[in-house]
Amino acid sequence: MRVIGDEVPYAKWLLARLRNRSTSTEEFRVYMREAGRLLAIYSSRELEWAKVSVTTPLGAQAEELELASPPLVVGVLGAALPLVEGYAEVFPSSRIGLVAARRLESEGGVRVELYYRRLPRVHTGSAVVLDPMLATGKTIDRVIEEVKSIGAGKVIVGSVIASRPGLSYIGRRHPDVTIYSLAVDPDLDSRFFIVPGLGDAGDRSLGVSPD
Template structure:
């Protein structure tokens, strides 16, 4: 699939296995989400633009660099919240803008309930954060919002995706890079990813 990048990093594979396990309790689950976000963030930001900035070391002036663009983290509530801390540790200056979307259990379509984006974009790059890309509806809706807002570059970063959801996102937005830890087998009749890891929000916040 074009623009879909699945990590082969051994640490990501190891931590994702722990994340999937039913034996992993809420606290550890949240820690793993943060750690996986950091690792995926490293890969997803590999092509960010830089400015040249000379820096004075104790011995000499040497070439240095800083990020050229303002970065925005856009977690899809509520499951995406768990990924923010990991990204913020990597990019402490990033802005955070929340989008509230939930999936109607009957239609499996996304329903928007929260959006506080300002009138004009304050960032040039947005990283949409959502652990699960299932039907693809929420991802497409989030990308629609950010494009309408006027963001120049958008990436989606998640942990697990279903092939069906990937097809939906790529059909609607073939220009958007998608960074993942794994692509699973399929969606079941209830729209859940199989084998997946269950409800990422419930497992993070202890509401299962």
């Protein structure tokens, strides 16, 4: 688990704007895209890299790095769309996957159903699952299972804000998964919103509330 806000003041600057209820939809999208770029940069240490030699304008050789295999970036609709866009701006060769999930409540508890899935049949490289809010962890858990089912060799999760209960849940379910988040908040309310959080990331990104 890496908390980017503990390392980078700029992440705190972004969070101040994302959390602020006065931030407009347009501004919120801009800051979410920037959060996606930040997550891409900081989680890049988890990706597969290969050494390359390039020729500089002086005719000299310099050894640097290139992605050995483009990651599969999986966004949870619709809140993650700006995050995915920001990530892809950093790594344009990324493969993009999308999933949509809903929670189904019953006497036996809550389960998550994926009702939309656009993923490759097989992906054996690294996969990055992006969702702005890691609340209970149950949606992320379901998406991780789906990504692992197509063969992903390594799974990374990127969020803007994660809750401590959600992190504990994912840690128990998927100890092999590395999580990057700009911040960790302590609590969930009765509706399973992260507190203090930033509200409904999907509504604020899209500018439309569901009926």
